[in-house]
Amino acid sequence: MLKPSLKNAPLISLLCWLGTGCQPEMPAEVRSGLVYCSEGAPETFNPQLVTSGTTIDATSRQLFDRLLDIDPISGDFVPALATHWEVREDGLSYTFYLRPEVQFHTTDYFTPSRPLQASDVRFSFERIMQTEHPFHRIGGGDYPYFQTVDWGNRVSRIATPAENQVVFYLRQRDSSFLSNLATDFAVIHSAEYAEQLQQQHQPQRLDSHPIGTGPFRFREYRKDGFIRYYRHNDYWGTPSQLEQLVIDIEPNNAKRMARLLTHECDIIAYPRMSELELISQRPDIKVQQQSSLNVGFWAFNTSRPPFNDARVRRALAMAINRDAILQSVYFEQAQNASTLLPPSSWGHHPEIALPSYDPDAARQLLSEAGFPYGFAMTIWAMPVQRLYNPNATRMAEMMQADLARIGVRATIVSLEWNAFRRQLRLGEHDSVLLGWNADNTDPDNFFRPLLSCNGVESGTNRAMWCDPAFDALLGQALLTDDRSIRRSYYWAAQEYLAEHLPLLPLAHGKRFQAINARVGGITMNPYGGIDLSGAFLRQPEGAP
Amino acid sequence: MIWYYLIRRLFLLSFVFFALTCFAFSLGYLFPGDPLVNFSGISQPDDELLPVLVQQYRLEQGYLQQYLAFLQRILQGDWGLSLASQQPVLHEIIRVFPATLELVSYALFISFVLGVPLGLIAAIKANHWTGRAISSIALLGYSLPIFWWALLMIMLFSIGLGWLPTSGRISVLYEIPVTTGFMLPDILMSGQTYWQAALQDAIRHLWLPAFVLATYPTTVMIRFTRDAMLSVWQQSYIKTARAKGLSRSQVLYRHGLRNAMLPVLRQLGLQFSTLVTLAMITELIFSWPGIGLWLLDSINQRNYPAIQGGLLVISSLVILVNILLDILYTLLNPLARKQVHG
Numbered sequence: 001m002l003k004p005s006l007k008n009a010p011l012i013s014l015l016c017w018l019g020t021g022c023q024p025e026m027p028a029e030v031r032s033g034l035v036y037c038s039e040g041a042p043e044t045f046n047p048q049l050v051t052s053g054t055t056i057d058a059t060s061r062q063l064f065d066r067l068l069d070i071d072p073i074s075g076d077f078v079p080a081l082a083t084h085w086e087v088r089e090d091g092l093s094y095t096f097y098l099r100p101e102v103q104f105h106t107t108d109y110f111t112p113s114r115p116l117q118a119s120d121v122r123f124s125f126e127r128i129m130q131t132e133h134p135f136h137r138i139g140g141g142d143y144p145y146f147q148t149v150d151w152g153n154r155v156s157r158i159a160t161p162a163e164n165q166v167v168f169y170l171r172q173r174d175s176s177f178l179s180n181l182a183t184d185f186a187v188i189h190s191a192e193y194a195e196q197l198q199q200q201h202q203p204q205r206l207d208s209h210p211i212g213t214g215p216f217r218f219r220e221y222r223k224d225g226f227i228r229y230y231r232h233n234d235y236w237g238t239p240s241q242l243e244q245l246v247i248d249i250e251p252n253n254a255k256r257m258a259r260l261l262t263h264e265c266d267i268i269a270y271p272r273m274s275e276l277e278l279i280s281q282r283p284d285i286k287v288q289q290q291s292s293l294n295v296g297f298w299a300f301n302t303s304r305p306p307f308n309d310a311r312v313r314r315a316l317a318m319a320i321n322r323d324a325i326l327q328s329v330y331f332e333q334a335q336n337a338s339t340l341l342p343p344s345s346w347g348h349h350p351e352i353a354l355p356s357y358d359p360d361a362a363r364q365l366l367s368e369a370g371f372p373y374g375f376a377m378t379i380w381a382m383p384v385q386r387l388y389n390p391n392a393t394r395m396a397e398m399m400q401a402d403l404a405r406i407g408v409r410a411t412i413v414s415l416e417w418n419a420f421r422r423q424l425r426l427g428e429h430d431s432v433l434l435g436w437n438a439d440n441t442d443p444d445n446f447f448r449p450l451l452s453c454n455g456v457e458s459g460t461n462r463a464m465w466c467d468p469a470f471d472a473l474l475g476q477a478l479l480t481d482d483r484s485i486r487r488s489y490y491w492a493a494q495e496y497l498a499e500h501l502p503l504l505p506l507a508h509g510k511r512f513q514a515i516n517a518r519v520g521g522i523t524m525n526p527y528g529g530i531d532l533s534g535a536f537l538r539q540p541e542g543a544p
Numbered sequence: 545m546i547w548y549y550l551i552r553r554l555f556l557l558s559f560v561f562f563a564l565t566c567f568a569f570s571l572g573y574l575f576p577g578d579p580l581v582n583f584s585g586i587s588q589p590d591d592e593l594l595p596v597l598v599q600q601y602r603l604e605q606g607y608l609q610q611y612l613a614f615l616q617r618i619l620q621g622d623w624g625l626s627l628a629s630q631q632p633v634l635h636e637i638i639r640v641f642p643a644t645l646e647l648v649s650y651a652l653f654i655s656f657v658l659g660v661p662l663g664l665i666a667a668i669k670a671n672h673w674t675g676r677a678i679s680s681i682a683l684l685g686y687s688l689p690i691f692w693w694a695l696l697m698i699m700l701f702s703i704g705l706g707w708l709p710t711s712g713r714i715s716v717l718y719e720i721p722v723t724t725g726f727m728l729p730d731i732l733m734s735g736q737t738y739w740q741a742a743l744q745d746a747i748r749h750l751w752l753p754a755f756v757l758a759t760y761p762t763t764v765m766i767r768f769t770r771d772a773m774l775s776v777w778q779q780s781y782i783k784t785a786r787a788k789g790l791s792r793s794q795v796l797y798r799h800g801l802r803n804a805m806l807p808v809l810r811q812l813g814l815q816f817s818t819l820v821t822l823a824m825i826t827e828l829i830f831s832w833p834g835i836g837l838w839l840l841d842s843i844n845q846r847n848y849p850a851i852q853g854g855l856l857v858i859s860s861l862v863i864l865v866n867i868l869l870d871i872l873y874t875l876l877n878p879l880a881r882k883q884v885h886g
Contacts, residue, residue, distance in 0.1 A: 027738035029719075029738060030715065030717040030738065035715075035716055035717065219719075220719075223629050223631075244717065244719075246716045246717055248716050250711075250831065255710070255831065258698065258702065258711075259709075259710060259711060261703050262703060262708075262710050264709050264710065264711065264715070416845075
């Protein structure tokens with residue numbers, strides 16, 4: 001059938017190309033596909049194993065579901081795989097009732113024989129908590145988010161009294177428990193698929209060839225090239241209007257932008273801030289912005305002298321001209337930070353002010369602390385672009401100049417991203433420019449990973465700050481569900497931080513993405529990864 | 545006679561390959577880090593694996609044994625694992641190499657189709673304005689830095705006019721399974737209902753990188769064809785042919801072009817290594833997933849086993865093409881056969 005027309009095809013397309021403005025007629029599969037150009041390749045396809053935003057964006061909301069979600073506007077919990085849930089009065093057990101007839105993905109490597117059951121939920125979480133679980137060590141045995149929130153010690157066991165019921169038993173009250181279950185990391189896998197993989201002796205495929213219940217199913221991944229997803233036609237929610245979703249991986253900012261302009265990408269992650277104004281003038285491109293729950297900061301390694309002295313940290317904070325940084329690094333596309341929590345968080349303390357820019361006072365404070373002639377230090381600048389810090393190297397250069405004015409000689413350290421994180425974990429830095437994106441609306445999600453003793457072990461606390469008094473404050477705040485009581489604890493925590501300054505909050509970045517104007521239905525979350533399931537493409541005018 | 549020549553060539557070839565493998569082998573020691581990791585690509589061999597690897601790579605023995613083991617592995621196809629992906633290096637090379645070959649061959653095709661006729665015209669009309677124009681354009685194209693030229697083309701045709709895409713081999717929305725690794729045959733074999741649209745899209749993707757990459761060889765071709773033609777035109781056998789009453793076109797094609805193309809063929813071999821370098825730059829700019837992009841990525845990631853394998857493949861290719869063209873030249877040119885010792 002192909003043969004007779006085969007001869008002419010190249011000729012036709014060549015002629016077609018030579019005639020100007022001849023666009024090929026696009027087939028349906030291609031017309032209803034969306035290309036999201038991301039800034040990096042995912043490390044894995046299992047969100048449980050990571051905290052990196054790139055991986056979460058690519059996997060979590062596209063392939064998987066959680067027991068419950070957070071409404072991005074109101075911040076309330078809304079049902080997802082669980083239709084409703086009950087909390088026992090003492091707060092030590094949570095019972096979830098699962099949605100009936102939720103189908104897992106059918107792909108060329110797995111065909112589910114049954115809908116979602118309680119055993120799937122149990123499998124997903126027991127893998128994380130039980131060190132002897134057959135899947136625990138697969139993929140390295142690191143579950144960074146769950147380690148940070150101390151999941152293994154908080155949840156004592158999971159029971160499944162009925163096929164549609166899951167009960168989580170807690171060791172102590174934890175008011176952030178539901179928030180943790182609603183994060184992008186707490187995804188539900190298929191226990192049946194895991195069993196099949198075990199029989200095939202390929203358990204590692206669980207993390208590379210994912211099966212979930214989400215709006216899209218996995219099709220193929222070409223390393224450092226692209227990821228292809230198809231629509232999950234039996235999705236329990238509103239099925240996506242897209243036939244396929246392709247995540248095209250392009251780490252180079254300029255190339256990503258060029259592909260948006262040529263319409264090779266429908267959405268690009270992290271457009272360069274300096275170009276936003278320029279592209280927003282084009283009629284074919286929209287720029288979306290959303291204030292986001294994040295913070296960029298400068299963390300001091302408090303386990304090393306002289307940074308274990310609060311006076312030194314304060315002096316360094318006073319030496320930095322933060323307004324200038326906001327202007328030339330964030331291009332005014334961020335909010336000035338006064339505490340770790342962004343103003344949109346309910347725990348934000350409105351009356352805290354950070355020490356203001358005053359090099360003379362800083363020099364004086366430094367000599368009080370015993371360094372009249374300053375000292376030498378390193379500033380580690382993260383090599384990647386993030387919402388909370390679009391250009392850490394530029395920021396470090398500005399800080400270097402500011403610090404020179406009080407006699408502190410700073411050198412900038414920048415390594416490849418994976419090496420950077422590995423060495424940070426070993427605590428080889430004096431100070432580091434980094435940040436944090438919230439995974440849920442709970443203020444605990446800022447304080448515990450970034451500044452608790454647990455965070456030192458799990459590698460999220462780059463200030464290496466372990467203060468029992470501060471940890472106690474955080475622990476107290478979790479013992480009640482009463483928001484006003486919890487708020488008072490978080491206010492106290494912020495006051496404590498403003499006094500000790502283990503890290504200096506710099507800015508709360510706004511999240512931007514640049515979208516082709518024909519794409520609709522993309523809503524931005526103030527926290528967590530991007531959700532592309534609601535996207536649709538407006539057909540050009542004149543098309544049927 | 546000719547066999548003697550061929551054997552000499554093969555001898556040269558094997559000597560060059562020996563030098564090349566020696567160099568590739570010593571890279572394992574010259575790169576920073578543990579030679580075992582650089583050779584095997586296994587970043588953290590555990591206690592069980594370590595003695596096995598040391599045994600297999602003969603690391604406890606002398607350099608000569610290690611080199612022989614290395615040679616054996618290369619011939620058996622065990623090129624170690626890529627540090628970045630933990631996939632066998634050879635598989636990765638086989639995956640990316642066809643894309644490069646495809647791009648380079650289209651570029652060479654363009655340069656033949658454009659370069660030879662233009663060079664002829666430039667020679668015949670050497671003193672006419674058309675000849676001068678062609679020569680100046682060729683000189684201009686010869687001296688254009690390719691990365692600048694490529695960006696200029698993208699600015700004009702992709703971003704400015706919006707006619708052509710900037711990157712990749714085909715729009716990612718077309719699902720084309722990899723069978724041969726060459727895009728156009730793969731599309732024809734994919735059995736997708738939209739193969740015609742896919743083919744059209746692939747050609748749109750091919751146009752810019754192939755044209756940019758073709759710029760340099762085209763100008764080289766024009767210059768060599770012109771120069772060779774001019775010198776052939778001075779030869780007495782041309783005058784004789786003309787005097788015998790052959791028409792201008794008969795002389796041109798039967799006596800002129802064939803003799804003029806011989807030195808061009810030889811030059812082509814010498815230019816091949818430049819072409820490969822340019823292909824790597826082109827791949828980088830157009831995100832063309834070939835061996836150049838892969839090798840540059842590997843260099844960025846300090847992926848030593850991949851760099852070793854990539855270098856080996858690319859330099860072998862350059863040498864092989866050079867020698868093949870040299871042999872071809874000799875076969876076509878009776879004069880050169882007599883000068884085997886020269």
